[in-house]
Every structure is written in C-alpha cells, then in structure tokens.
Amino acid sequence: MDTRLLRFFIAVYEQKNLTRAAEQCFVSQPNISNGIKQLEEEIGKQLFIRHKRGVIINTEAHYLYPIAKRLLGEITSLSDIFKEREFTDKITIGVAESLPQEHKQQFFRTATHLSDSLQWDVRPIGRDCEINLLVREWKYEEDLFLPLWKENYVLCIPDGHHLLSKDVIELEDLQHESFIHCPPCEAHKQCLSILSNTSKKSVTIANCATKTETLTFLMAGLGVTFLPEHFIDGWYGFQVKPYNGPRYFREVGLSYPRKSLKNPAISKLIDYFSKNTLRTKKFSEFGYYTK
Incomplete structure (x- = not known):
C-alpha cells in the first residue's frame, strides 16, 4: 500500500475537512479526494461521507485510524533503526574487580555527562587501556594517579x-x-x-x-x-x-599514562575530577549508610 494514501487518510480523519487536509499534506484538494477514493477501493470500504462542510467519519475509518498511525509511524522510523549513533569521543577504560557499584555508577554517570557524545570501551585493567579505574597499589609504576575516593x-x-x-x-x-x-x-x-x-x-x-x-x-x-x-x-x-x-x-582512582591526555575526553575527565570530588553516599564506622 502506498504510504502517501495513509498520510492522506490520517489528515482527512483528523481535520474532518478535505481542504484543510490538503493544506496539511501540501497537495491540492483533488489529490486528497483521489487518494481517499483509491484507498477505499483497495480496502473495499467507504471511509468518509462527503458533504459541503467537510466529511462524516464512518465506523470503518475509526477502526483504520489507529492502525494507519502505527503503520506510518513504524515506516517513518524504519530508516533510523539502522543508523548507528555517531560518537565524537571514546575512552578505553579498565575497571578493577571488587569496586563498589555505588561509586562506579556515580563515576560513569558524571564522566559521561562531561561529553556530548561519549562511548566507553570497558575492559579488565591493563596496559592496553587508555585509563584504569583501580586501587592505587595496582597502578603501573610509570602511570600517573588521580585519587577519586578512599x-x-x-x-x-x-x-x-x-x-x-x-x-x-x-x-x-x-x-x-x-x-x-x-x-x-x-x-x-x-x-x-x-x-x-x-x-x-x-x-x-x-x-x-x-x-x-x-x-x-x-x-x-x-x-x-x-x-x-x-x-x-x-x-x-x-x-x-x-x-x-x-x-x-584503600585509595581508588584513575591511573593513566601521560600520553592518554592527548584524548580530549580523558583530558576533560582528569581536569574535572582534579577539581571536584566524586559524590556518593557515605558509610559510617558501624557499617550503615548515611546521607
């Protein structure tokens, strides 16, 4: 079925007037009329009763309207399904085992908001990573270290x-x-x-x-x-x-070689956490969370 006919039908249904429907679809009124007639012939049902002031909506049109809206919406969005999001920034990060979820989620949430379009490549800690989130004692000797929490x-x-x-x-x-x-x-x-x-x-x-x-x-x-x-x-x-x-x-933070600062996303990350603390819940000496 021609999607153009579905657009004409939706316009007439919503406007209840052929002239206004034609204006909405940026076509002439005869095009709208012919399109509705063609659609009625294809489905074998009369959808509208025409009169001087507009149209009367038949029961069949009430039934078709939500179906037409859904079909047209799916067809319109079809091309977007296969479009990959373009990321302007990317960080390859190693994350140590046994770090608390509360701290990790706050770190990644904050870090992601620093960039308009940031993609993460998350791996176990290692030299193949641009930056590592780990305990200070686990960092490589030549790497720099920025503490995030204790x-x-x-x-x-x-x-x-x-x-x-x-x-x-x-x-x-x-x-x-x-x-x-x-x-x-x-x-x-x-x-x-x-x-x-x-x-x-x-x-x-x-x-x-x-x-x-x-x-x-x-x-x-x-x-x-x-x-x-x-x-x-x-x-x-x-x-x-x-x-x-x-x-x-134990002190947990970001370990990275100096060359990683050439990545603008990492440079922005280090600059932010050098000036701001990671905000998380605090833990009391008796093991209970406090605000």
Whole structure:
C-alpha cells in the first residue's frame, strides 16, 4: 500500500475537512479526494461521507485510524533503526574487580555527562587501556594517579560468632581466630603482618585471590576478615563490628599514562575530577549508610 494514501487518510480523519487536509499534506484538494477514493477501493470500504462542510467519519475509518498511525509511524522510523549513533569521543577504560557499584555508577554517570557524545570501551585493567579505574597499589609504576575516593576496611564477623557479643573488638580478641585473607590486597598484607607479630598467632583458614572469594568464605561463616566498607553493602551472613586497632584503607582512582591526555575526553575527565570530588553516599564506622 502506498504510504502517501495513509498520510492522506490520517489528515482527512483528523481535520474532518478535505481542504484543510490538503493544506496539511501540501497537495491540492483533488489529490486528497483521489487518494481517499483509491484507498477505499483497495480496502473495499467507504471511509468518509462527503458533504459541503467537510466529511462524516464512518465506523470503518475509526477502526483504520489507529492502525494507519502505527503503520506510518513504524515506516517513518524504519530508516533510523539502522543508523548507528555517531560518537565524537571514546575512552578505553579498565575497571578493577571488587569496586563498589555505588561509586562506579556515580563515576560513569558524571564522566559521561562531561561529553556530548561519549562511548566507553570497558575492559579488565591493563596496559592496553587508555585509563584504569583501580586501587592505587595496582597502578603501573610509570602511570600517573588521580585519587577519586578512599575506603576504610571494616572488621566483618560471621553470624553466630562468639565475638559478636563484644561491643568493641580489640586487637587481642583476634588472636587465635580463624582469618580469611586476600594476599593480593595491601590491607590484608598489613593485617597479616600485625597479627603475625602478636604473641598468639591467628589461623589462616583461607587465602583468596579476590575480595569476592573472601566475601564468600565470610558469608559461609568460616572465619573473620577485613573488607572495604562499601564493597560489603547489601550482603548478609555477617556483621560489621567496631574495631580498636590498626586501621586499614584503600585509595581508588584513575591511573593513566601521560600520553592518554592527548584524548580530549580523558583530558576533560582528569581536569574535572582534579577539581571536584566524586559524590556518593557515605558509610559510617558501624557499617550503615548515611546521607
């Protein structure tokens, strides 16, 4: 069916007048009349009753109108479906495992709004990336580093553990306890070093390659551990307890070689976060979010 006939029909239906419909379609009135007649012949139904002041809409026209609107709308937008959006800026970024969703989504939302048309190529952290979002200790030696946020590590005790009866956990309370460690993590290395120098040794129940694995052992109730405060949000099977002892934290930010600043999108990104902090929810020392 000729889409031109559908446009004529919609115009006549909406205007209820052939002259006004012709003006809307930028054609002559005879063209509109002939088009409606041709459409009526094709479907075998009379759509309008013509009179001096305009037209009367028949039941068949009421039925056809929403169908015609939908068909014409789909045909009109057909060409747009296959048009690829043109991005003026592109950033290849590596994102470290175990970073909190709240912080990542705020970072990407803010960064995307800095450019009119920015496309992300997201990969695991590596030298093939123009820029990496990671913990400071994981950056390549030659790269520059811009801190975005700092996360304290909190002491996590599994449900049912005898230490949960204490209001505050002391360093001495952790001696001889089963510990879940994450050797690649700088904070866990510090923790292990401190515990190893105490008179009563702690017991390492597991060495995990990632914080996600550490969390799994914690939720299984197999030992105590320290984890980043935002990383544990929303998980269950354990409690965060106030801890009176050495504090551990990690600093997360953007690591990048100087040559990456040749990318205007990255240059704009670095300039913005050099002057503005990443706005996220804050976490209290007892493990609850605050405004």
